Amino acid sequence: MKTKICHYCGEPFVDSHGNLRYCPEKNCAYEVKKLRSIHQYANKSLQADQVWSNEKILRDYYFKYGPNTEIDPDELEAAGFDFDLNSEERKVDNLVIFCMRKFGFSFLKNKKIILWKLS
Numbered sequence: 518m519k520t521k522i523c524h525y526c527g528e529p530f531v532d533s534h535g536n537l538r539y540c541p542e543k544n545c546a547y548e549v550k551k552l553r554s555i556h557q558y559a560n561k562s563l564q565a566d567q568v569w570s571n572e573k574i575l576r577d578y579y580f581k582y583g584p585n586t587e588i589d590p591d592e593l594e595a596a597g598f599d600f601d602l603n604s605e606e607r608k609v610d611n612l613v614i615f616c617m618r619k620f621g622f623s624f625l626k627n628k629k630i631i632l633w634k635l636s
């Protein structure tokens with residue numbers, strides 16, 4: 518039996534198992550799980566925001582340049598486009614389209630990209 522300090526509330530408790538990090542009597546372990554879930558939820562909604570802002574950038578550029586204009590991907594990145602974001606992929610005529618809701622883009626062999634309006 519060892520006295521330890523709870524990682525959540527900072528109070529001492531007696532660890533009868535030898536591997537506890539939170540007070541066994543209080544709800545500390547539960548509170549930690551709850552906090553983690555809230556953070557995960559926040560991350561998810563943050564990602565949803567980023568999909569939305571990515572789509573907005575694609576839409577702006579699509580209406581500025583049209584469907585067949587080759588664009589330097591650096592230009593989108595400079596506008597705030599996040600290429601790391603996971604997106605749905607579709608394959609059309611040997612081109613992979615990375616989709617952000619209603620708009621998408623494809624990489625070309627010359628390192629440019631073209632934009633798509635999806636139906």
Ligand SMILES: [Zn+2]
Nearest residue numbers: 523526540545
């Ligand atoms: Zn505690």
